[in-house]
Amino acid sequence: MNRTKTYQRKKIVLFCLITTVILTALTGRAWYLMVDQSEYYIEQADQLHQRERFIKGARGNIYDANGTLIAGNRTVCTISVIHNQITDEEAVIRILSEELEMDEAEVREKVEKYSSREIIKTNVDKEVGDKIRLYQMDGVKVDEDYKRYYPYGSLASKVLGFTGSDNQGIIGLEVKYEEYLKGTDGMILTLTDARGVEIDQAAEERIEPVAGSDLHISMDVNMQQYAEQAAYKVMEEKGANSVSVIIMNPQNGEIYAMVNVPEFDLNDPFTLLEEPEEEISAEERQNLLNQMWRNGCINDTYEPGSTFKIITMTAGLETGAVSVSDNFYCPGYIIVGDRRIRCHKTAGHGAETFVQGVMNSCNPVFIETGLRLGVDRTYEYFSKLGLMNKTGIDLPGEAGTIMHKKENVGEVELATVSFGQSFQITPLRLITTVSSIINGGTRIIPHLGVSIHSPDGQQVTTLEYETEEGIIQEETSRQVREILEQVVSAGTGQRAYLPGYRVGGKTATSEKLPRRNGKYISSFLGFAPADDPQVVALITIDEPEGIYYGGTVAAPVVSSIFENILPYLGVEPSYTEEELAAYQIGAAQVPDFMGMTAQEAKEALKDTEFQVRYLGEEGVVTDQFPLAGESIQKTGTVILYLSEPSD
Numbered sequence: 001m002n003r004t005k006t007y008q009r010k011k012i013v014l015f016c017l018i019t020t021v022i023l024t025a026l027t028g029r030a031w032y033l034m035v036d037q038s039e040y041y042i043e044q045a046d047q048l049h050q051r052e053r054f055i056k057g058a059r060g061n062i063y064d065a066n067g068t069l070i071a072g073n074r075t076v077c078t079i080s081v082i083h084n085q086i087t088d089e090e091a092v093i094r095i096l097s098e099e100l101e102m103d104e105a106e107v108r109e110k111v112e113k114y115s116s117r118e119i120i121k122t123n124v125d126k127e128v129g130d131k132i133r134l135y136q137m138d139g140v141k142v143d144e145d146y147k148r149y150y151p152y153g154s155l156a157s158k159v160l161g162f163t164g165s166d167n168q169g170i171i172g173l174e175v176k177y178e179e180y181l182k183g184t185d186g187m188i189l190t191l192t193d194a195r196g197v198e199i200d201q202a203a204e205e206r207i208e209p210v211a212g213s214d215l216h217i218s219m220d221v222n223m224q225q226y227a228e229q230a231a232y233k234v235m236e237e238k239g240a241n242s243v244s245v246i247i248m249n250p251q252n253g254e255i256y257a258m259v260n261v262p263e264f265d266l267n268d269p270f271t272l273l274e275e276p277e278e279e280i281s282a283e284e285r286q287n288l289l290n291q292m293w294r295n296g297c298i299n300d301t302y303e304p305g306s307t308f309k310i311i312t313m314t315a316g317l318e319t320g321a322v323s324v325s326d327n328f329y330c331p332g333y334i335i336v337g338d339r340r341i342r343c344h345k346t347a348g349h350g351a352e353t354f355v356q357g358v359m360n361s362c363n364p365v366f367i368e369t370g371l372r373l374g375v376d377r378t379y380e381y382f383s384k385l386g387l388m389n390k391t392g393i394d395l396p397g398e399a400g401t402i403m404h405k406k407e408n409v410g411e412v413e414l415a416t417v418s419f420g421q422s423f424q425i426t427p428l429r430l431i432t433t434v435s436s437i438i439n440g441g442t443r444i445i446p447h448l449g450v451s452i453h454s455p456d457g458q459q460v461t462t463l464e465y466e467t468e469e470g471i472i473q474e475e476t477s478r479q480v481r482e483i484l485e486q487v488v489s490a491g492t493g494q495r496a497y498l499p500g501y502r503v504g505g506k507t508a509t510s511e512k513l514p515r516r517n518g519k520y521i522s523s524f525l526g527f528a529p530a531d532d533p534q535v536v537a538l539i540t541i542d543e544p545e546g547i548y549y550g551g552t553v554a555a556p557v558v559s560s561i562f563e564n565i566l567p568y569l570g571v572e573p574s575y576t577e578e579e580l581a582a583y584q585i586g587a588a589q590v591p592d593f594m595g596m597t598a599q600e601a602k603e604a605l606k607d608t609e610f611q612v613r614y615l616g617e618e619g620v621v622t623d624q625f626p627l628a629g630e631s632i633q634k635t636g637t638v639i640l641y642l643s644e645p646s647d
């Protein structure tokens with residue numbers, strides 16, 4: 001009996017203990033849920049009774065040097081549905097499919113989906129969005145949004161870049177300045193009941209979006225447009241694959257224009273310029289798009305050829321390895337080690353001074369200069385002039401120089417490098433280095449960004465770029481400018497000659513790899529005024545057909561660009577007496593000499609009072625100045641360009 005009572009007492013005690021433990025646990029859990037986790041469950045309850053819709057913040061605008069809008073926003077709409085709030089499902093499906101021009105089955109699938117919010121379509125024209133809003137359909141939301149818009153279409157497409165569906169930058173300035181341009185999204189909060197239906201007369205809570213900052217750049221729409229027109233013209237005339245042009249201020253690195261034709265439509269960046277004839281995979285299409293978007297001025301490297309001789313000349317003059325009065329002899333080739341390296345003029349230039357060698361773009365002269373410099377001094381100046389580093393431009397994807405390692409450079413490698421072969425460089429790196437040479441010896445950073453402004457137009461940040469003075473002596477800079485001016489006035493760059501202006505420059509015709517495949521890049525680098533450069537330009541023409549020499553094909557394009565932009569920049573012409581006599585408008589019409597030989601042109605001119613000046617020693621007339629049909633004084637001079645093979 002006692003044993004039974006003891007057992008019962010133990011059961012009671014155990015029951016009480018278990019009950020106590022359970023009650024304690026429940027109390028602790030209740031405390032945890034009601035106190036420790038109260039904020040979490042309050043938030044969950046709020047979310048159950050709230051619907052949130054994001055409002056995109058407007059992206060900052062981009063303006064050119066004159067304050068012209070070149071990248072802005074258009075108001076568009078996002079159409080969405082909230083399933084639990086729809087009262088007439090069939091009407092919603094029918095109206096949305098009609099107004100949005102979408103397949104009814106696709107709309108039905110989204111409308112019938114049980115979700116807190118289902119987006120039907122984004123980037124809908126505002127007119128369409130407003131029309132849908134007028135239907136006042138329960139459960140259908142029309143929220144205003146922003147879509148990037150480029151008023152000039154394809155202008156500077158590979159520089160400006162574009163945005164994706166999320167309004168974030170993908171390439172170009174749009175991605176480089178993303179942190180400034182992107183806005184901050186806002187939000188609309190609405191109260192609903194447990195079924196997700198909006199509560200009538202419940203006030204909406206609205207968090208306003210914040211617009212992004214505006215970017216002001218150095219690019220000038222007018223110069224960009226003219227440079228693109230000139231590039232398209234020569235690309236079409238010469239059947240070239242592509243043409244690039246960079247125009248910049250050599251004093252401070254501001255880029256006025258950067259052209260990569262063919263350009264693409266910034267308002268439709270995912271459509272290829274040429275659709276493949278056969279069906280391609282998504283990966284293949286993306287590769288083609290990536291190629292279409294490439295900015296060849298900074299992303300691609302090439303063998304610069306004779307434009308690089310400017311660097312060799314600078315190092316030679318700076319170190320004293322050569323002087324302007326040094327004498328050379330060109331038999332049409334030079335022997336270096338076990339290699340016979342020819343000059344572009346196979347018959348040779350004969351005896352010539354260093355200056356004449358530059359004017360003739362004579363390979364043996366520059367090879368001899370490079371050999372005098374030696375490997376150590378050559379690479380020392382490559383480093384001083386910044387050639388071994390990227391320029392630091394404010395655009396993504398800049399490629400670096402592909403150069404021989406110093407320890408692997410022998411006489412032959414040094415010889416080929418000295419006249420611009422056997423290594424690769426970007427057009428931007430080349431023009432930036434030359435700018436630092438001709439501006440008196442100050443290293444600059446090329447750039448487009450100038451300042452950041454608030455949405456109300458107030459300037460908040462001035463973008464600054466480092467410079468370094470004294471990388472070469474001012475005297476060397478002056479000598480280089482004077483020699484390059486003679487290249488244009490009487491050397492291989494004569495087709496860049498522009499009456500009234502002092503133009504300096506250097507031509508190049510570089511053979512593409514593999515050698516002797518008949519494919520070339522023609523280029524010309526020019527600057528003006530030669531005594532105080534305010535603008536420098538570099539054009540590269542990829543695989544021109546027919547005559548491909550840089551002096552014949554590329555130099556005239558830069559001349560035509562300068563003819564338009566120098567007055568625009570406020571650089572007034574100053575004519576010599578000879579130029580005034582030769583080019584002043586008068587009564588006599590200039591005949592057409594295109595395609596004639598020098599002898600035929602001379603015969604045609606014998607009964608006129610025109611003076612004739614031939615540029616080139618052989619071939620036929622490939623260009624003339626003034627153009628056929630233009631009027632000049634009877635005593636004026638007609639310049640006829642012969643197709644002499646030269647770079």
